[in-house]
Amino acid sequence: MDDDYLSSIFEKYLHARKIFKNKEVLRHSYTPKELPHRHKQIDDLAHILVPVLRGETPSNVFVYGKTGTGKTVTVKFVTEELKKISQKYNIPVEVIYINCEIIDTHYRVLARIVNHFKEESGIEVPLVGWPTDEVYAKLKEVIDAKERFVIIVLDEIDKLIKKSGDDILYSLTRINSELSKAKVSIIGISNDLKFKEYLDARVLSSLSEEEVVFPPYDANQLRDILMQRAKEAFYEGVLDDAVVPLCAALAAREHGDARRALDLLRVAGEIAEREGASKVTERHVWKAQEKIEQDTMEEVIKTLPLHSKVLLYAIVMLDENGELPANTGEVYSIYKMLCDSLDVEPLTQRRVSDLINELDMLGIINAKVVSKGRYGRTKEIRLNVTPYMVKNIYRHDEQVRPLLTLSLSRQRRLF
Numbered sequence: 492m493d494d495d496y497l498s499s500i501f502e503k504y505l506h507a508r509k510i511f512k513n514k515e516v517l518r519h520s521y522t523p524k525e526l527p528h529r530h531k532q533i534d535d536l537a538h539i540l541v542p543v544l545r546g547e548t549p550s551n552v553f554v555y556g557k558t559g560t561g562k563t564v565t566v567k568f569v570t571e572e573l574k575k576i577s578q579k580y581n582i583p584v585e586v587i588y589i590n591c592e593i594i595d596t597h598y599r600v601l602a603r604i605v606n607h608f609k610e611e612s613g614i615e616v617p618l619v620g621w622p623t624d625e626v627y628a629k630l631k632e633v634i635d636a637k638e639r640f641v642i643i644v645l646d647e648i649d650k651l652i653k654k655s656g657d658d659i660l661y662s663l664t665r666i667n668s669e670l671s672k673a674k675v676s677i678i679g680i681s682n683d684l685k686f687k688e689y690l691d692a693r694v695l696s697s698l699s700e701e702e703v704v705f706p707p708y709d710a711n712q713l714r715d716i717l718m719q720r721a722k723e724a725f726y727e728g729v730l731d732d733a734v735v736p737l738c739a740a741l742a743a744r745e746h747g748d749a750r751r752a753l754d755l756l757r758v759a760g761e762i763a764e765r766e767g768a769s770k771v772t773e774r775h776v777w778k779a780q781e782k783i784e785q786d787t788m789e790e791v792i793k794t795l796p797l798h799s800k801v802l803l804y805a806i807v808m809l810d811e812n813g814e815l816p817a818n819t820g821e822v823y824s825i826y827k828m829l830c831d832s833l834d835v836e837p838l839t840q841r842r843v844s845d846l847i848n849e850l851d852m853l854g855i856i857n858a859k860v861v862s863k864g865r866y867g868r869t870k871e872i873r874l875n876v877t878p879y880m881v882k883n884i885y886r887h888d889e890q891v892r893p894l895l896t897l898s899l900s901r902q903r904r905l906f
């Protein structure tokens with residue numbers, strides 16, 4: 492790269508029209524002051540929590556709806572307001588927000604609650620090491636130190652239950668009978684309704700004393716949400732008229748996900764900025780869509796289990812050798828060779844056939860069943876991502892990195 496090239500990049504940036512006035516407004520962590528199209532849910536939650544202001548314990552609530560429907564932001568919005576108003580009237584309310592995707596064990600949830608009060612109690616539980624019973628006893632002690640309401644928000648509660656079972660909910664939903672001064676209420680949030688099956692019937696009924704449902708947004712609603720955020724995020728006149736409706740329409744297709752809509756708008760702006768463009772146009776939105784899809788796919792591939800990664804690499808090798816579409820048997824024989832070179836025990840062909848279906852469902856490959864007349868039916872397997880993408884991911888993955896040095900013809904000669 493020479494000096495001229497670099498200085499031309501700087502010049503371009505310097506003279507480019509500014510796109511973002513405040514990009515933070517489009518980030519997931521930003522809580523907007525208004526939440527269009529969530530009045531009903533805000534109202535429902537407010538009515539469920541209002542007993543606090545009269546000195547009564549609110550019911551537990553189960554909040555559910557698909558991803559990006561505004562559950563977290565609405566619960567935070569309502570509980571923040573509740574805190575403000577309770578302070579005004581000197582009613583002691585503590586809200587403890589716990590993201591169970593990160594804090595995902597019984598022990599860690601209890602520790603997080605105890606540590607919320609550490610300044611007041613002087614007690615801090617380490618991240619590991621204490622017997623769980625002892626942490627629970629401390630939790631009761633610190634919570635019950637005074638008369639107050641404690642609202643515990645368990646966001647992504649399904650992750651906690653799947654990983655650690657429902658003991659934690661069993662304890663927390665019964666805790667009020669063991670306290671003398673404080674009162675505890677739980678707000679559980681989830682985008683996965685199936686997790687209810689993992690719950691004991693009594694736990695489920697006390698968690699869902701009240702339920703608040705968040706339906707997906709439609710394209711018009713997403714447009715309003717984006718418009719409101721776009722006004723603060725972009726300079727005036729920078730967004731082409733078609734940009735917001737297109738972001739809204741694309742995200743509405745993805746089960747009405749406001750997070751996706753905001754990401755599309757932000758990434759489209761970033762792409763326009765990088766190009767030195769003076770306006771964000773539909774073309775930038777389409778590019779943003781492509782980039783987000785690629786990033787999501789990369790994330791999915793990164794988190795595949797080992798055997799699926801090996802299997803995918805067998806398909807990549809066949810693709811690079813011009814041998815796709817292939818059938819399950821052909822893919823299986825390469826997969827076995829690759830397992831051998833990694834020193835891992837291969838799975839059976841039947842199990843691998845299931846993994847092929849899973850990769851197909853994830854959109855990484857295409858496995859179409861075709862009829863071969865009297866020879867029965869077989870699968871035609873094709874790759875849906877580029878070999879380049881897969882190799883790039885595997886380069887940073889110790890377990891499968893050795894596969895990158897193998898060549899198909901050499902492997903075949905060896906076996």
Ligand SMILES: Nc1ncnc2c1ncn2[C@@H]1O[C@H](COP(=O)(O)OP(=O)(O)OP(=O)(O)O)[C@@H](O)[C@H]1O
Nearest residue numbers: 519526527558559560561562563564682716749750
């Ligand atoms: N009505 C709304 N008005 C403004 N912004 C919204 C609205 N609904 C959602 N958002 C924004 O969309 C993004 C996703 O919302 P949120 O995190 O609350 O979704 P969620 O339902 O909790 O999703 P998940 O189940 O994936 O956690 C956030 O950036 C949030 O600020």
